[in-house]
Amino acid sequence: MATDRLDEVLDAAYDCLRRYGVRRTTMDDIAASMGVSRSAVYQYVRNKDDAFRRLAGRLHEQALRRAGAAAEADAPAEVRLYGILAAKLDLVLRLSQDSPHAAELLDARARLFGTICTSFTTDLRDLLTALFAAEGTVEGVEPRQAADICVALVVGLESVPGARALLRPATTALAAGLLGTGRTAPPAPPTIEGTAR
Template sequence: MSDDEKLEAILGAAYECFRLHGVRRTTMDDIARHAGMSRPAVYQHVRNKEDAFRRLATRLFSQAMADFRAGLDADAPFPERLALALAAKLRLVIKVWSESPHAEELLGEGVKLTADLVFEAHATTLDALTAAVHAERPDADAEEFAELLMALGRGLEVRSADPDVPLRRLRHGVALLVAGLDHPATA
């Protein structure tokens, strides 16, 4: 097994352990056992469970960002492209909520371990949304509109019995916001 394959096995095992036990209760022994490796073999690829969590978060954020960009680049109407892009991050949060009884810890406590990654993903997302809005509606306040879109997405990051509900509400909310761009209220 190559080093990359070993790291993937470790990160997959780490996800399972964090999902099942949370970050605080997971041990390096748990990760090694789930990966089918010895602890010393795991330590050759990650320094500790916090390092495993950060590497896992980096991988998940990278995939979500690739999906976000694909949504923005989709051959679809503007509101649908925005909804597709924002749904990428929302799906990641929904996945954690639906798969783990420790989601609150993973999304709260875990963010403390990855605050810089979260900040970078937020900034990248905001910049890309601002550029997309500006390209589509040059007369709009693109940055303000992008912030509203981000707030809509964050507001929908809640546990739901039906994971399709937040995604449906996201599509509907984006459509309403874009309609507001086309028909601004007069004050």
């Protein structure tokens, strides 16, 4: 029962976040959104910062569970790779599309959410590294490097129009370029000396 009420508090906090942002939201706003008194909200969270930290944690945990389920699925490596990357991209796009304020929950530099965002990215990178370690990578690319390339791709897609549609062909390209045994990574392009800076 207490978990249900906490979820209601976090849902109300999200509703307020979408409308007002973190700074402008008050505990009274959260209580009004729930239709309860402010003292009732204090039974479940210490203050609004605690409510928003818990909200960010819940959203990131849900996305990580989806990524973990994709990683453990009985499916080809490319399908699992897509599922892991889609979990991150969907979290970002959902929050960004709900409201410009909701994207505040994704700010790794933010005092309230920084450790949650950083931990999520680390856990996601670990899932990807494990996938590449189990499936093998092309010669010259370590599993951790392959994971970093994948994370960088998703971060790049986060601000591109049509990102969801681009994720599938991007994943196919990543799988073709990074997965495999006995294949060799393409040589590094030559450096151009004497270019103007």
